[in-house]
Structure formats: C-alpha cells, structure tokens
Amino acid sequence: MELYSNRGLTTVGTVVRISPTEVSIQDPTAVQQIYQIKGEFLKSQFYEAFLPGIKNVFSTTDVNYHRRHRRLLASEMSESGLALHRDTVETKVRMTIENMAEEMETRGATSPADAAISLQQENQYIKDLKLLGFAGGLRSTFPTLMKINQYIPLPVLSLGTQVRERMRLYATQSLGRHYKLVEEQGRNAKPTLLSKLYRASEDDQDTLPFEELREDAMSYIAAGSDTTTNTLTYLIWAVCKRPDIKAKLLAELSTLPDGFTDQDLRKLSYLENVIQESLRLYSAAPSGLPRVVPQGGATLAGHFIPGGYTVSAQAYSMHRNPAVYREPLKYDPSRWENPTKAMKDAFVPFGGGSRICIGLHLAKMELRLATARFFTRFPNATLSYLEGFTDKDMEPTMYFLMSPKKQRCLINAH
Numbered sequence: 001m002e003l004y005s006n007r008g009l010t011t012v013g014t015v016v017r018i019s020p021t022e023v024s025i026q027d028p029t030a031v032q033q034i035y036q037i038k039g040e041f042l043k044s045q046f047y048e049a050f051l052p053g054i055k056n057v058f059s060t061t062d063v064n065y066h067r068r069h070r071r072l073l074a075s076e077m078s079e080s081g082l083a084l085h086r087d088t089v090e091t092k093v094r095m096t097i098e099n100m101a102e103e104m105e106t107r108g109a110t111s112p113a114d115a116a117i118s119l120q121q122e123n124q125y126i127k128d129l130k131l132l133g134f135a136g137g138l139r140s141t142f143p144t145l146m147k148i149n150q151y152i153p154l155p156v157l158s159l160g161t162q163v164r165e166r167m168r169l170y171a172t173q174s175l176g177r178h179y180k181l182v183e184e185q186g187r188n189a190k191p192t193l194l195s196k197l198y199r200a201s202e203d204d205q206d207t208l209p210f211e212e213l214r215e216d217a218m219s220y221i222a223a224g225s226d227t228t229t230n231t232l233t234y235l236i237w238a239v240c241k242r243p244d245i246k247a248k249l250l251a252e253l254s255t256l257p258d259g260f261t262d263q264d265l266r267k268l269s270y271l272e273n274v275i276q277e278s279l280r281l282y283s284a285a286p287s288g289l290p291r292v293v294p295q296g297g298a299t300l301a302g303h304f305i306p307g308g309y310t311v312s313a314q315a316y317s318m319h320r321n322p323a324v325y326r327e328p329l330k331y332d333p334s335r336w337e338n339p340t341k342a343m344k345d346a347f348v349p350f351g352g353g354s355r356i357c358i359g360l361h362l363a364k365m366e367l368r369l370a371t372a373r374f375f376t377r378f379p380n381a382t383l384s385y386l387e388g389f390t391d392k393d394m395e396p397t398m399y400f401l402m403s404p405k406k407q408r409c410l411i412n413a414h
C-alpha cells in the first residue's frame, strides 16, 4: 500500500508489525471489524499508561464500568441533548471572536487557538492541557520510561503527575461551581454537560458518585479542549491559504439569515464539507487507537492475528491513503460532495464503535458555529507574516494529539 507522509509517498504494508505483539492495520474493512459497537476488541493497557491513576470513560479498560458511564453520559451529549447547551456554545464562540478582534487591535494579528482557550481559564490551565497529552503520549508509547522512572525520576513524568492532580482540581472546581448554583437556584440553574447526573436523587440508580463524576469531568476537559481548538486552527489556516475555497464558503455563508443559529448552519453543505476535510487532514487525535485481539485470534486484512496481540489503526494514514482519497495531501472540501463508501469507511477522526468520541456532536456544533462566525466577521482574513510566522509553524507534532509544531497560527483578521 502506498501512503503519503510529510516526507512524500512511501510504500508500506497495510498490515505492519510494530512490536513483537503489536500490529498496525490500515485497511478500511479491518478497521470496521476492530472498532465495532458490540465489538470484542477492547481498549489495551495503553490507556491506563496514558492516564495512570485515573479511571474515567476515556481511559477505562473495564467493559462494565465503561458501559455504565457511557450510558449515563450519552444523552446529554446526543444531538437532541445538546440543544440545551446551544446558547452556551454560541456565547463562548461570540466571546472568542471578540477576543480575536481585540487581539487584532493590539497585536496586529490573531491566533485562533489562544483566543478560544484564553476565555476558558488561566495560563497554567492551558499549559497543563498541553503537558497532559505530551506526558501521556510519552508514557504509553515508551512504557520502558516508567520502569526507568522508578530508579531515576524523570522530570517530565513527575511533571505529568502534578498536571494530573491539577486537572483533578479543575474538574472539582468546575463541578463545585455547578453544585453551588443548583443549591442557590434549584432546577433552574444553567445546565452543564453533567447536570443530569448530579440532579438525580441520592438513591437513584441513574447517578454517579462524586469521585467518578469528577474523573469523567476530567476526561471532558482534557479530551474536549485542545482537540476542537486545534481542528479549528487548522481549518482557518487551510481556508485562508485558499482564496477559491474561502470565496465559496463566504458565498454560502452569505445566504444565512441575520442572527443565524446552529440550526441554520446544519443546512449548509459546503460548510459541512470544509469541516469534514479539516477533520480528514488535521484530525486532532490521529494516532493509533490500540485494541486487544480477543481470545482465539482474528483474521484482519487477510492476516491471522493471535488473541492477546494489540492491533491499532490510525486516522493519520487512513486519511492519506491515495487508493481511497485522490490527491490525498490536497485540501479539497469538494471531495466530500459525493463520497465513496471507501472514503466513508476510512474516515475515522473520532475513532469508532463503542468507544467512538462521545463529544463528536458537540465538537461539530462548535466547529460549525466558530467557522461561520469567524468568516462572517472577518471575510478578508488572510495568513499573517507577523512575528516571523510561516507555514512551517503549522507542521504537525503528535503526542497522541496533533497540534501545530510552534503552537501558534497567526491570522490577519480584518
């Protein structure tokens, strides 16, 4: 199979052994086999190494624990459940756009990622989010580091422990703020993504103990911030680089009524294609998602893989396979006008099966609103060359999550 990487076209196997007991697979049919709703390929120990000491809906490898949490969390994150949160998302997006406009005045350029995140919390919080992915990626990719760390403490790993503790504190504070509101305002308190669970009465089966809820809140903070922000950053950068694409997007946005809402945006097909294409090339979590082959083994892409082996597929290569996507390195939203079955099967920015991203509808709502608000407010936006910014700054780095190498993208938003 031929694959495009940043270094050009390389020929690699569809099935590649990457360690004595681990196999990476880039075959759309096999991927559908591995990541199924009722699948038997369970998350591997990789996830516990990624977030040691934290058991939540993202990291747990325990099927029953996951099923219970996922069931309880799912309704609020569904498309209908999110209707309650549209106004909150809309307000955050508007504030982000205002931040950008202000930054333009003071700095002469704006950085979408900084504008989006600076609203949420202090500087330390932002640093912590980045460090969490970095340290987690190191730990799970190089488990030997953990062994060395027992004898010679490695600063990056102890930093990771401190970061996890601070993330736990952020989650506690965030839940605490809502508890206080509920005490003061009762059921009329502004809902959050976890409201339903702690509104339930003490003896209600459909609720979670505070500690478990707090760990899930951590997964939302960690998995839900940088992912959407990085995708949005790459989207704005990619569209600003291509005046033809921007013009087509602006033409579609110009059909929107004044005071448009997400309901209006959902009808815009080109906007949807721009988001799809950004998730294809710049998907924020494009690394291998390791699963354990069930007992008895499995035949994947024509190869028998014994039970207990780890298999993984990664969106990065799947999304750049020239046999599926013509000119795969080209940013071309129009390819999504009539996608083939292979394109749909190979498109896995949110993972798949029972462990598919629980935040995907929220992420897509945020991306729709932020893209539409950004380009209607700044129709003449172009790339900025201020502060020596170049395309090289946008080369991806990957520590499980993908982000621009220099952690910045400067836009001349005027």
Ligand code: HEM
Pocket: 057, 058, 059, 070, 219, 220, 221, 223, 224, 225, 227, 228, 231, 283, 284, 285, 289, 290, 348, 349, 350, 351, 352, 354, 355, 356, 357, 358, 359, 360, 362, 363
């Ligand atoms: C563009 C934005 C996003 C991308 C690309 C993304 C990507 C992913 C991927 C690939 C997975 C599967 C991980 C695996 O199998 O190991 C995942 C899982 C998850 N994501 Fe997202 N995500 C995004 C936004 C969000 C948001 C906004 C939230 C929550 C607020 C969120 C929360 C989660 C959680 C909790 C899981 C674990 C689900 C489970 O195991 O049941 N994500 N995400």
